Amino acid sequence: MTKLLLKGGEVLCADGQIRTVDVAIADSVVAQVGNVDSTWMAEQIIDCKDKLILPGFVNTHTHAAMTLLRSYADDMKLMDWLENRIWPAEDNLTGEDVYWGTMLAIAEMIKTGTTTFADMYFFMPEVAKAVSESGIRAVLARGMVGVAPTADKSLTESEEFYNEWNNACDGRITVMLGPHAPYTCPPEYLKKVISLAERLGAEIHIHLAETAGEVAECIKQYGMSPIALMKKVGLFDFGTLAAHCVHISPEDISILREKGVRVAHNPGSNMKLASGVAPVPDMLEAKICVGLGTDGAASNNNLDMLEEIRLAAMLHKVHRLDPLAVPAATAIDMATVQGIQALNLDKLGKIEVGYKADITVFDMQNPHWYPRHDRLSLLVYAAQGNDVHTVIVNGKILLNNRQLTMIDEERLFRELQIRGMKLVSNINK
Numbered sequence: 491m492t493k494l495l496l497k498g499g500e501v502l503c504a505d506g507q508i509r510t511v512d513v514a515i516a517d518s519v520v521a522q523v524g525n526v527d528s529t530w531m532a533e534q535i536i537d538c539k540d541k542l543i544l545p546g547f548v549n550t551h552t553h554a555a556m557t558l559l560r561s562y563a564d565d566m567k568l569m570d571w572l573e574n575r576i577w578p579a580e581d582n583l584t585g586e587d588v589y590w591g592t593m594l595a596i597a598e599m600i601k602t603g604t605t606t607f608a609d610m611y612f613f614m615p616e617v618a619k620a621v622s623e624s625g626i627r628a629v630l631a632r633g634m635v636g637v638a639p640t641a642d643k644s645l646t647e648s649e650e651f652y653n654e655w656n657n658a659c660d661g662r663i664t665v666m667l668g669p670h671a672p673y674t675c676p677p678e679y680l681k682k683v684i685s686l687a688e689r690l691g692a693e694i695h696i697h698l699a700e701t702a703g704e705v706a707e708c709i710k711q712y713g714m715s716p717i718a719l720m721k722k723v724g725l726f727d728f729g730t731l732a733a734h735c736v737h738i739s740p741e742d743i744s745i746l747r748e749k750g751v752r753v754a755h756n757p758g759s760n761m762k763l764a765s766g767v768a769p770v771p772d773m774l775e776a777k778i779c780v781g782l783g784t785d786g787a788a789s790n791n792n793l794d795m796l797e798e799i800r801l802a803a804m805l806h807k808v809h810r811l812d813p814l815a816v817p818a819a820t821a822i823d824m825a826t827v828q829g830i831q832a833l834n835l836d837k838l839g840k841i842e843v844g845y846k847a848d849i850t851v852f853d854m855q856n857p858h859w860y861p862r863h864d865r866l867s868l869l870v871y872a873a874q875g876n877d878v879h880t881v882i883v884n885g886k887i888l889l890n891n892r893q894l895t896m897i898d899e900e901r902l903f904r905e906l907q908i909r910g911m912k913l914v915s916n917i918n919k
């Protein structure tokens with residue numbers, strides 16, 4: 491058994507209170523939270539004085555390898571951005587590109603305190619390889635576009651990928667099915683996806699109601715909103731994670747509630763692509779599970795969940811002219827507990843005995859952490875991603891005193907610069 495001890499830190503405990511306690515970790519699991527005595531013979535002790543210890547952040551929606559396209563096409567509308575810049579560049583992608591792009595994303599996520607991410611992309615075995623090697627936790631879905639020539643192939647690939655990788659790497663990887671969106675996957679195609687989901691026992695990760703244009707087009711074509719259409723098609727019957735849900739009506743919210751759909755809210759991407767403001771306070775009030783996500787690095791443009799937490803806490807305040815909307819503790823809950831629920835994972839999202847040890851340690855010895863009236867408020871409104879000092883996933887240290895333990899950063903930077911440039915060299919701007 492490998493024993494690890496986080497000594498004397500200020501821990502956000504499962505009841506939402508912060509206490510100065512020790513956290514003992516045995517292999518992949520939290521073994522004690524409290525005063526751990528000297529009979530606990532830890533192989534490694536991390537001194538956590540002046541450190542804030544939280545459950546690791548959960549990024550519920552991203553396209554990790556899109557780091558390759560970061561800063562390549564900004565300040566554009568979603569459909570123009572996708573059709574004229576992103577999809578042509580993605581046509582050039584190789585499996586190796588996706589591996590390196592994903593690894594850079596993972597490095598960035600670990601360094602900013604994320605311990606689990608949900609990805610929708612392609613060349614997924616390469617993504618799984620990066621997850622496997624880096625030690626992070628992930629919920630992976632092969633993105634499927636029903637109107638593309640790859641439509642049938644991506645169904646087969648999804649099934650193979652599920653069979654090979656679901657529950658792999660000591661349970662660090664789980665697999666969902668990823669029909670891209672209603673506007674790229676017509677109902678007949680979605681029905682094939684749904685029957686595959688039912689057969690495999692897999693859940694679904696999809697983009698829904700991201701822009702006003704998408705909703706208007708759906709109503710024109712099918713006489714109902716994307717959410718109502720998805721219910722009718724049966725997409726919500728086997729467990730669904732829906733990214734965005736920006737343009738939704740009170741009736742749509744009732745459907746999400748009734749069908750237990752979990753939502754990935756991406757405030758940074760929604761603001762940058764000017765998609766709109768999701769009715770998050772209404773969804774939370776309706777007891778819908780809302781996690782937070784960054785979306786891809788080409789529409790954010792970073793993968794720092796602390797920034798997403800702050801945006802979630804701020805966006806709804808200014809939008810509703812209500813400083814009580816999405817308080818700090820709620821934003822943190824969305825990034826941890828609700829994020830885990832959104833991904834349907836078990837024994838994660840809290841620092842509690844018997845839970846998996848996915849933990850982020852913030853260094854509070856910095857000017858913006860003083861004075862310490864309220865630590866959660868400091869975290870949400872004043873902290874920075876690079877305050878992250880240590881990150882543990884499944885009991886293993888992936889970031890040690892701000893240094894990545896599993897990833898060679900210099901190599902990553904060289905690969906990404908060369909591969910990123912090559913990817914777009916034949917595209918007319």
Ligand SMILES: N[C@@H](CCSC[C@H]1O[C@@H](n2cnc3c(=O)[nH]cnc32)[C@H](O)[C@@H]1O)C(=O)O
Nearest residue numbers: 553576610611612633634635640644697786
């Ligand atoms: N085109 C792929 C599968 C799509 S993967 C998921 C897709 O979602 C795209 N994407 C990224 N961000 C967004 C967004 O905000 N809305 C809609 N699509 C997005 C991303 O560029 C990627 O093409 C194939 O070969 O079959």
Ligand SMILES: [Zn+2]
Nearest residue numbers: 697733785786
């Ligand atoms: Zn997306």
